[in-house]
Amino acid sequence: QKEVEQDPGPLSVPEGAIVSLNCTYSNSAFQYFMWYRQYSRKGPELLMYTYSSGNKEDGRFTAQVDKSSKYISLFIRDSQPSDSATYLCAMGHMEYGNKLVFGAGTILRVKS
């Protein structure tokens, strides 16, 4: 079993929909949680960074961390065709030094 599990999708939604992307993890030591967006043939782009539990909002994006359930989410409001990409969750903790552990990524398609 992988340390970080993420449904690969693809997830297909109409323009304007609210999108919910999720990851579960098994290692309770994870403290830092990130969401990256990756367009085809590009490098991952950092979207959201959260430390420990709670919510963080940035424009149309909201990240949630529930450490008790070992579950993190990314919500995208008013989704746009330009949001079509692969979304990767990533996590880290002090015992792992500075390396990140990634999920496999969820492919999102927003249809206009």
Place this chain on the structure above:
Amino acid sequence: GAGVSQSPRYKVAKRGQDVALRCDPISGHVSLFWYQQALGQGPEFLTYFQNEAQLDKSGLPSDRFFAERPEGSVSTLKIQRTQQEDSAVYLCASSSSGTGTYEQYFGPGTRLTVT
């Protein structure tokens, strides 16, 4: 400012050849990371530098993989005697802090195909 750059963007190597992949991190960034991304998968950690010191190489899959950052800026990932299973995208990331930060900024990657 300029982001992380990598070269070449694409590399085709015949099995058994040696390859060298270059990473230019964001100027002033102390930490530099290499990840390997297989098709349809998330990036997997290979190695980590803080300035010129290689502090973690636990993810390097075999002794055919070698990385260096001699002056604490540009880094090179070298793969000797390439095998087909080495085909992947090799991503470089940099971070401004030496400890306790996980905000890593990625380059576009080098797509390596071994034939």
